Amino acid sequence: MLKLSNWSKSFKENTVLKNINLEIGTGDVLSIIGSSGSGKSTLLRSINFLEPADSGSMVFNGTELNVETITKKEILKIRQQTAMVFQNYALFSRKTAKENVMEALTQVQKLTKEEAMTQAEHYLTLVGMEQRMDYYPTQLSGGQQQRVGIARALAIQPDIILFDEPTSALDPEMVAGILDLIKQIAHQETTLILVTHEMNFARQVSDQIIFLDKGTILESGSPTKIFEAPEHERTRQFINGFQ
Numbered sequence: 001m002l003k004l005s006n007w008s009k010s011f012k013e014n015t016v017l018k019n020i021n022l023e024i025g026t027g028d029v030l031s032i033i034g035s036s037g038s039g040k041s042t043l044l045r046s047i048n049f050l051e052p053a054d055s056g057s058m059v060f061n062g063t064e065l066n067v068e069t070i071t072k073k074e075i076l077k078i079r080q081q082t083a084m085v086f087q088n089y090a091l092f093s094r095k096t097a098k099e100n101v102m103e104a105l106t107q108v109q110k111l112t113k114e115e116a117m118t119q120a121e122h123y124l125t126l127v128g129m130e131q132r133m134d135y136y137p138t139q140l141s142g143g144q145q146q147r148v149g150i151a152r153a154l155a156i157q158p159d160i161i162l163f164d165e166p167t168s169a170l171d172p173e174m175v176a177g178i179l180d181l182i183k184q185i186a187h188q189e190t191t192l193i194l195v196t197h198e199m200n201f202a203r204q205v206s207d208q209i210i211f212l213d214k215g216t217i218l219e220s221g222s223p224t225k226i227f228e229a230p231e232h233e234r235t236r237q238f239i240n241g242f243q
C-alpha cells in the first residue's frame with residue numbers, strides 16, 4: 001500500500017504539486033491523467049524521490065515517512081522497491097538489451113553477474129525479446145526498446161512500477177503491443193502507477209484514476225465515475241478532448 005498525504009512541491013515560485021492526497025492498494029493500478037504541465041511527471045518522480053517533494057508524508061509498506069525528515073537510507077530503500085519506465089526508454093546506448101536489464105540487478109540489487117544474467121534472460125523472454133537480447137538500443141525499434149525498459153523494471157521485482165507516458169514516443173503501430181504487455185503485468189503483486197494519455201486503456205486497466213489539474217487532484221475515482229459521471233465540467237472537457 002502507498003499513501004501520500006499533503007504532498008507538495010514547488011520549483012522556485014512555481015507550485016507544481018499542491019497538497020496531493022492519494023492512496024493505492026497493493027497490486028492495484030492507478031492512472032494519472034491531466035494536461036501537459038499539470039504536474040503528472042513531477043508527482044511520479046516525487047514518489048521515488050527522483051524529484052523530492054518539499055513537504056508531506058508517505059506511507060509505504062507500512063512505514064510512515066515525512067519528506068522533511070527522511071534519511072538517505074530510507075530514500076535508497078524506496079528506490080530499491082520501485083522502478084520507473086520512461087517515455088524515451090532511457091536505455092544505456094552502449095549496453096545490449098541484456099546488459100541494460102542486468103545493470104540495476106548488479107548495481108542496486110547486488111546480484112552476482114550470473115544471477116543477473118539468468119534473471120535478465122527470464123524477463124526479456126517474458127516481454128517477447130528472447131530473440132534480441134544481445135542487440136544494442138539503436139538496433140531495436142521503439143516498441144522493442146520499451147519492452148527492454150519494461151523488462152528492466154520487472155527484473156528488479158519492485159513493489160511499484162511507475163510508468164511515465166510509456167507509449168507517447170512510439171510509432172502508432174507499436175502502441176497496442178506495449179499496452180497489452182502492461183495489461184499482462186497489471187493486477188498481479190506489483191502496484192502500477194501510470195501517467196497516460198491513452199484514455200481507453202486507462203479506463204480498461206485502472207482501479208482508480210486521478211485527474212490532475214494545475215498540481216491538484218481535481219477529481220479521482222473509479223474509471224466508471226471519471227468517464228461516465230465526472231463531478232467537474234473540467235474533467236469532462238479533458239476526457240472529451242481525447243475522443
Ligand SMILES: Nc1ncnc2c1ncn2[C@@H]1O[C@H](COP(=O)(O)OP(=O)(O)O)[C@@H](O)[C@H]1O
Pocket residue numbers: 011014016034035036037038039040041042043
Ligand atoms: N526540473 C524542473 N525545474 C523547474 N520546473 C520544472 C521542472 N520539472 C517540471 N517543472 C515544471 O513543473 C510543472 C509541471 O511539470 P510536469 O510534472 O513535467 O508536468 P506534466 O508531466 O503533467 O506535463 C511545469 O510547469 C514544469 O515547467
Ligand SMILES: [Mg+2]
Pocket residue numbers: 040041042
Ligand atoms: Mg510529463
